[in-house]
Amino acid sequence: MTRFARSVDALQSSAVRELMKAASNPDMISFSGGMPNPGLFPVEELDEIITKLPLRSKQDGFQYGPTPGYPPLLESLSAYLRSKGLPVEDNGLIVTAGSLQAIHLVTKVFVDPGDAVVTETPCFVGAIPVFRYFQARLRGVPLDADGPALSDLERALEEEKPRLLYLTPYFHNPAGIVYSAERKAAVMNLLKGRGIPLLEDDAYGELYFDEADRPLTLPMKASADPSIPICYTGSFSKIFGPGMRLGWLLGPRDVTAKCELAKQGVDACSSTYTQVLADAFLRGGYLPAYLERLRQAYARRCRIMTDALKALMPEGVKWNAPKGGFYLWLRLPPAMNATALLEIAAAAGAVFVVGRAFDPEGRRDDCLRLSFSHTPEDRIADGVRILAESMARLAGKNRR
Numbered sequence: 001m002t003r004f005a006r007s008v009d010a011l012q013s014s015a016v017r018e019l020m021k022a023a024s025n026p027d028m029i030s031f032s033g034g035m036p037n038p039g040l041f042p043v044e045e046l047d048e049i050i051t052k053l054p055l056r057s058k059q060d061g062f063q064y065g066p067t068p069g070y071p072p073l074l075e076s077l078s079a080y081l082r083s084k085g086l087p088v089e090d091n092g093l094i095v096t097a098g099s100l101q102a103i104h105l106v107t108k109v110f111v112d113p114g115d116a117v118v119t120e121t122p123c124f125v126g127a128i129p130v131f132r133y134f135q136a137r138l139r140g141v142p143l144d145a146d147g148p149a150l151s152d153l154e155r156a157l158e159e160e161k162p163r164l165l166y167l168t169p170y171f172h173n174p175a176g177i178v179y180s181a182e183r184k185a186a187v188m189n190l191l192k193g194r195g196i197p198l199l200e201d202d203a204y205g206e207l208y209f210d211e212a213d214r215p216l217t218l219p220m221k222a223s224a225d226p227s228i229p230i231c232y233t234g235s236f237s238k239i240f241g242p243g244m245r246l247g248w249l250l251g252p253r254d255v256t257a258k259c260e261l262a263k264q265g266v267d268a269c270s271s272t273y274t275q276v277l278a279d280a281f282l283r284g285g286y287l288p289a290y291l292e293r294l295r296q297a298y299a300r301r302c303r304i305m306t307d308a309l310k311a312l313m314p315e316g317v318k319w320n321a322p323k324g325g326f327y328l329w330l331r332l333p334p335a336m337n338a339t340a341l342l343e344i345a346a347a348a349g350a351v352f353v354v355g356r357a358f359d360p361e362g363r364r365d366d367c368l369r370l371s372f373s374h375t376p377e378d379r380i381a382d383g384v385r386i387l388a389e390s391m392a393r394l395a396g397k398n399r400r
């Protein structure tokens with residue numbers, strides 16, 4: 001048998017990656033991956049950008065670049081982050097290969113094998129293998145409609161003395177919630193004086209459905225007490241395209257300096273070519289109109305899915321009403337198991353991600369995530385109907 005390093009021994013293929021394979025079957029109605037619909041990508045803007053690109057930028061794009069990022073993008077990204085109220089001047093900034101790489105780098109510089117990482121339950125499924133790779137002990141804190149349950153969070157911080165707290169306060173993947181302003185303030189209060197680094201993951205903050213909800217997306221990093229080390233990560237994936245593989249990390253300078261050293265040994269620099277395109281996208285002023293288009297499209301998709309759920313779901317199934325992002329989180333009636341349901345639904349032509357995939361402790365399987373971002377609009381209701389029929393079939397089996 002091949003002998004592998006301890007760091008990769010416990011790794012399993014992420015449930016989402018496996019399901020993406022099923023989602024590529026064109027007949028399957030997939031609510032599984034957190035991907036934008038290809039029809040929503042800014043391809044016309046991109047054509048215009050590429051046509052207008054000066055020779056020098058094209059040549060830059062094919063060259064290696066500095067590890068922290070392509071300097072013009074660092075400048076335009078700084079202006080964008082400043083406009084969101086973030087303290088760019090007092091922090092270091094690195095362009096990463098997607099925000100997943102930022103999660104990886106931050107974990108790498110803080111976590112030794114056996115250290116604790118506290119996350120939410122449910123937690124972004126892509127972050128769990130990162131924490132496992134660094135052999136962290138994972139402790140989940142349950143989420144309610146406003147954010148992490150405070151007494152559980154306090155207990156976890158005290159009992160585990162974690163080396164990292166990982167939170168996703170904006171249009172949570174998978175729970176669909178946005179933290180209330182009060183809960184964010186209470187979390188900050190709990191962190192005061194403990195020296196525990198917070199990794200604040202903001203991949204979806206721009207994708208609110210209603211302008212009135214925008215204030216809820218003010219990052220904790222923006223209002224931070226400087227004594228709380230906050231590493232803030234964001235991404236071009238949901239506001240430009242995930243194929244660009246570009247994200248960023250804004251954090252205390254000593255942290256980003258270490259992350260930069262770690263990144264040198266991973267990929268030397270993020271793709272310069274896509275950084276050139278992202279810079280032109282920001283400088284060309286394309287982002288605000290594009291975001292408006294996205295917000296309307298995702299709000300409409302969420303409405304279609306919510307209407308179908310209201311019409312078709314059996315008694316006892318509960319879900320949240322997202323104010324933004326890509327996801328609906330369904331709670332099943334007590335006797336129903338999400339993995340058993342997936343087996344029936346997949347055979348009938350619809351897939352989703354089971355709740356257990358998002359549980360850092362791998363236990364709860366009474367929930368599931370439905371993504372409304374990628375499925376063609378005219379198939380959303382059909383997919384929900386398959387789910388409802390599968391639930392009826394599973395309930396019938398359970399009764400027998």
Ligand SMILES: Cc1ncc(COP(=O)(O)O)c(C=O)c1O
Binds near residue numbers: 099101203234235242
């Ligand atoms: C909460 C969250 N964080 C981070 C990421 C990683 O995105 P990327 O690496 O494409 O920037 C995702 C992707 O789905 C996500 O949902």
